[in-house]
Amino acid sequence: MLLPALLSLLIVTVHSVDLPRLPLVPYPQHVSLLSSSSSSSSSSSALIDPLTFTFSTTSSSVLLKEVFDRYHKYLKLHDFVQKLNVTLPNLEVVIEDPDEELLLMTSENYTLTIQTNSAILQADTVFGAMRGLETFSQLVNTNNYSLPTLHIEDYPRYKFRGFMLDTSRHYLSVGVLKQLIRAASWSKLNVFHWHIVDDPSFPYCSVVYPDLCRKGAFSPHHVYSQSDVLEIILFSYKHGVIVLPELDTPGHTLSWGAALPGFLTHCPGHGNIGSDYGPIDPSNDAVYPVLKKLFTEITNVFPSEFVHLGGDEVHYGCWKSDQNLTNWMAVHNISGNYEELEDYYETRLLKIVNSLNKNYIVWEEIYTHHLDITPETIIHAWLPNWKKVFQNATSEGYRCILSACWYLNRISYGEDWQRFYKCDPRSFNVTAPYSQQQLVLGGTICMWGEYVDNTNVLHRTWPRASAPAERLWAPEYLTDVKFMEPRIEAHRCRMVRRGYPAEPTLSRGHCHVEYTWATHH
Incomplete structure (x- = not known):
C-alpha cells in the first residue's frame, strides 16, 4: 500500500x-x-x-x-x-x-x-x-x-485471538451472546470459542439426536435451536468473529446420558457431580457411530475450519470402579493404566474427525497424558504449568494456544486486569526461538459459567477481557500497565456510550455518558 x-x-x-x-x-x-x-x-x-x-x-x-x-x-x-x-x-x-x-x-x-x-x-x-x-x-x-x-x-501479533463462553453451567441468551460478541470485536478478537455443552446441561438442539437437547437441557426454554445457532454464526461473521464449537468428551458428558442409555460409564459413588455416571464408556462400540453422526452435524452446521474436542479432566476413578470395563480392558490388552484407555477412545474419535476434514483443538491433557495424536493437533493449555507444556509441545512441532492466565471467572478485588495484561503466550523457554515461538498461534480468554448468567456476564467480562485482547494484538514490547490504564478506562467509557454495561477499571472516576439500564432496554 x-x-x-x-x-x-x-x-x-x-x-x-x-x-x-x-x-x-x-x-x-x-x-x-x-x-x-x-x-x-x-x-x-x-x-x-x-x-x-x-x-x-x-x-x-x-x-x-x-x-x-x-x-x-x-x-x-x-x-x-x-x-x-x-x-x-x-x-x-x-x-x-x-x-x-x-x-x-x-x-x-x-x-x-x-x-x-x-x-x-x-x-x-x-x-x-x-x-x-x-x-x-x-x-x-x-x-x-x-x-x-x-x-x-x-496487523495482529497473533492470528488466534479468542474468547470462550460456557453456556452449560448457566444458560446465556442469544441476545446476551450477541452483546458479548459485539464487544469482543471492539477489542479486535476474532474467535468465539463456544463451550456449548457440559455436565450440567446440553442446550444445543441437535438435528440427528434431538433428545440430547430435550432431555439434557435445563428446560425447553434454555436451549439453542438450529436457527439460534445460525443467527449467532451469521452475527459473528458480520463482526469478523469465527465461531469455534466445543463438544468436550469423554469427560464432562453427564448431560448426554438421559438421551443415550449405555453411553456413559456406570460407576455408583464415583460419578460426576454427585451422579452414578462418569465419562463416556470407551468399551461400548455403539458410542462411536453416535459420535460420528453428531460431529458430522457439528462440522456441517459450524463453518469454522476447527472444532474443539475437549479432552480435559477425564475421571479415571469412575472407569477404575467399573468391573465390566476392567474386564474389557484385559481382553483388549489395555493395561491398568487408564491413560491407555483414554488413548483408545481419543484415537477412535480423532479418526472420526479426520474423516470429516476438520482441524481440531484439544485441552492440554491430551498431550501431557502422552496420547497418540497427529502432528496437526493444536494444544490448548489451561493449567498453571503451561510454560513447560509449551516448551515441550512446540519443540515437538505442535501448535499451541494459551488460556491458563486468562480465566476471567477468577475474579478478585481491585484492578485484576493488570495480571491478565502481564501474561504473554511466548514467555517460555525455547531452544529454537523463532521456530518454537511461531507455533504459538495465540490464546483464548475464558469466562467459565459457574457464577455468571444473563444477570452479570456482560459487565464481569468487559472491559477486563480488553487487557489480554491487547496482549494478543499489540506489539510485544507494549507491556507498561501505566500506559494501558487510561486507555482501558477510555475503552470502558466508549463501550458504555455504545450501550454496553462495562464495569469500571479504576477505583474512582466517571464516564461522560453514564450507562442507564432503562435507556438501553
Whole structure:
C-alpha cells in the first residue's frame, strides 16, 4: 500500500517510551503522528460532523456496507453541537480482496491515514477494514469531534485471538451472546470459542439426536435451536468473529446420558457431580457411530475450519470402579493404566474427525497424558504449568494456544486486569526461538459459567477481557500497565456510550455518558 506524499516529510520516530497518547485498545503496531513531535498535543487535527460524515468505497461488498452502517451509528451516538469548521467529510475505504473468506489466516492488516482534509483506510480484506474502522472510531474525540492527523500500519501479533463462553453451567441468551460478541470485536478478537455443552446441561438442539437437547437441557426454554445457532454464526461473521464449537468428551458428558442409555460409564459413588455416571464408556462400540453422526452435524452446521474436542479432566476413578470395563480392558490388552484407555477412545474419535476434514483443538491433557495424536493437533493449555507444556509441545512441532492466565471467572478485588495484561503466550523457554515461538498461534480468554448468567456476564467480562485482547494484538514490547490504564478506562467509557454495561477499571472516576439500564432496554 502506497503512503500519501505528505508522509515522506514525516520525521517522527516512535519508540515504546514515547508512543502517542491515543485512546486506542488494542494499540496498533505502528503509529506516526503527522507532526514534528511524538506528543499528540502538537499534532494537527481533522474535524468531522458525525451526522453528515460518510464512508465511501468502490467495493460492492454487501458486508462492508453493513459495517459502515454499524460505525455510522457509533459516530451518531455523540452529543453533537453543529460546527462550521468541519474539515473532514468522509473516509475512503479501499479493499484489495472484498470476497476473502473468514478463516483463521485471513488477513486483518490495514493502514489508516488521516490528514486534515482527507482520510483513507486500506485493507486486504473486509475483515481488515473492520479492524481499521474500529480504530478510526476510537480516535474520534467526543468532546470536539476532532481526530489527530496520523498514519497507522496495523496487523495482529497473533492470528488466534479468542474468547470462550460456557453456556452449560448457566444458560446465556442469544441476545446476551450477541452483546458479548459485539464487544469482543471492539477489542479486535476474532474467535468465539463456544463451550456449548457440559455436565450440567446440553442446550444445543441437535438435528440427528434431538433428545440430547430435550432431555439434557435445563428446560425447553434454555436451549439453542438450529436457527439460534445460525443467527449467532451469521452475527459473528458480520463482526469478523469465527465461531469455534466445543463438544468436550469423554469427560464432562453427564448431560448426554438421559438421551443415550449405555453411553456413559456406570460407576455408583464415583460419578460426576454427585451422579452414578462418569465419562463416556470407551468399551461400548455403539458410542462411536453416535459420535460420528453428531460431529458430522457439528462440522456441517459450524463453518469454522476447527472444532474443539475437549479432552480435559477425564475421571479415571469412575472407569477404575467399573468391573465390566476392567474386564474389557484385559481382553483388549489395555493395561491398568487408564491413560491407555483414554488413548483408545481419543484415537477412535480423532479418526472420526479426520474423516470429516476438520482441524481440531484439544485441552492440554491430551498431550501431557502422552496420547497418540497427529502432528496437526493444536494444544490448548489451561493449567498453571503451561510454560513447560509449551516448551515441550512446540519443540515437538505442535501448535499451541494459551488460556491458563486468562480465566476471567477468577475474579478478585481491585484492578485484576493488570495480571491478565502481564501474561504473554511466548514467555517460555525455547531452544529454537523463532521456530518454537511461531507455533504459538495465540490464546483464548475464558469466562467459565459457574457464577455468571444473563444477570452479570456482560459487565464481569468487559472491559477486563480488553487487557489480554491487547496482549494478543499489540506489539510485544507494549507491556507498561501505566500506559494501558487510561486507555482501558477510555475503552470502558466508549463501550458504555455504545450501550454496553462495562464495569469500571479504576477505583474512582466517571464516564461522560453514564450507562442507564432503562435507556438501553
